[in-house]
Amino acid sequence: RVFEEDYFDSTNELAKDVQLTNDPTQLHKAVISPKIILRKAAASNIHLDPNDLIALAKDRESTVRRKVAERQNLPKPIVDILLTNNMDGDSLVTTALMRNTTDPELLSRFTKDDNSLTREEVAANPATPPDSLISMRDDKDEAVIQQLLSNPKIPKSLLKYFAETGDYAVRNEVAKVEDLELDTIKILLSKTNISPQFGWHSYYTLLSLM
Numbered sequence: 158r159v160f161e162e163d164y165f166d167s168t169n170e171l172a173k174d175v176q177l178t179n180d181p182t183q184l185h186k187a188v189i190s191p192k193i194i195l196r197k198a199a200a201s202n203i204h205l206d207p208n209d210l211i212a213l214a215k216d217r218e219s220t221v222r223r224k225v226a227e228r229q230n231l232p233k234p235i236v237d238i239l240l241t242n243n244m245d246g247d248s249l250v251t252t253a254l255m256r257n258t259t260d261p262e263l264l265s266r267f268t269k270d271d272n273s274l275t276r277e278e279v280a281a282n283p284a285t286p287p288d289s290l291i292s293m294r295d296d297k298d299e300a301v302i303q304q305l306l307s308n309p310k311i312p313k314s315l316l317k318y319f320a321e322t323g324d325y326a327v328r329n330e331v332a333k334v335e336d337l338e339l340d341t342i343k344i345l346l347s348k349t350n351i352s353p354q355f356g357w358h359s360y361y362t363l364l365s366l367m
Contacts, residue, residue, distance in 0.1 A: 172198040179204040193218050200224035214238040219247035226253035236263065248272040259284040273298040280304035287312045294318055299326075306330040313338050320344040 175187040175198035187199040188209040199205060200213045201224055214225045214235050225231070226239055226249075236254060243250050255267055255278035264285040269292075270276050279285055280293055281304040293305060294315055305311060306319065306327070311334070320331050320341045328345055331337070337345075 168192065168194060171195065175199050176201050178202065181206055185209055188212055193221060196221045197224045200228070210235060211238060215242050219243075219250060222250050223247065223253055226250045227257060229257055231258070233260070236260070248274060251275045252278050255279050255282060258282070261286045261289075265289040268293050273301060276301045277304045281308055283308060283310045285310070291315055302327060303330065306334070313341070317341045317344065320348070 172194045175183065175195055178184060184199050184202060184205055187195040190196060196213060196216060197220060199209065200221055210225065213221055215238060216222050222239055239250055239254060251267065251272065252274045255264060255275055258264060261284055264279050264282055267275055267279050268289050276293065276296060276298065277300050280290065280301050290305060290308065291312060293301060296302060305315065316331055316334060316337065317340060319327050321344055323331065328348065332345055
């Protein structure tokens with residue numbers, strides 16, 4: 158038991174070193190290590206050699222590939238490798254890519270993805286093109302709609318659409334958005350029955366904007 162604890166403690170310490178080192182030799186050893194924790198640590202290191210990054214993007218273990226997908230500003234070839242090698246269908250790899258990418262073309266490809274968590278990240282990403290955000294307006298998942306409404310780049314026309322068609326909860330979220338157009342405010346007020354679901358605060362906030 159003591160031996161096991163010492164073993165895991167030493168492995169964890171080594172993983173911390175791998176995350177921070179700028180030594181290419183130490184990083185490469187971690188990349189080819191049989192220990193998943195070390196490969197994950199290497200995947201998070203900003204000093205990783207491009208060839209080692211490619212190797213980790215092809216890793217057989219999906220948790221390692223997730224760590225690669227979580228990196229900022231991934232080159233397109235690495236993104237393509239991650240998508241091509243996601244043979245086990247790990248949605249968290251795709252979700253991480255959608256959260257961190259600034260590639261509008263890539264984001265547009267996943268507006269209709271089967272996985273709702275992936276669509277949530279697309280809906281929330283400010284880099285998603287306006288037309289793509291609009292195409293998601295009738296998504297059946299409430300969480301996706303909530304992420305659309307939280308997106309600082311949401312088109313004004315989409316806010317108006319939700320004011321016209323949304324339920325209490327959706328209209329309440331629209332009412333919280335800053336710089337609403339006057340037409341949208343009028344629509345919200347015309348459809349608002351005072352109720353706890355909508356909230357007095359949101360109602361009076363809208364009135365103050367008139």
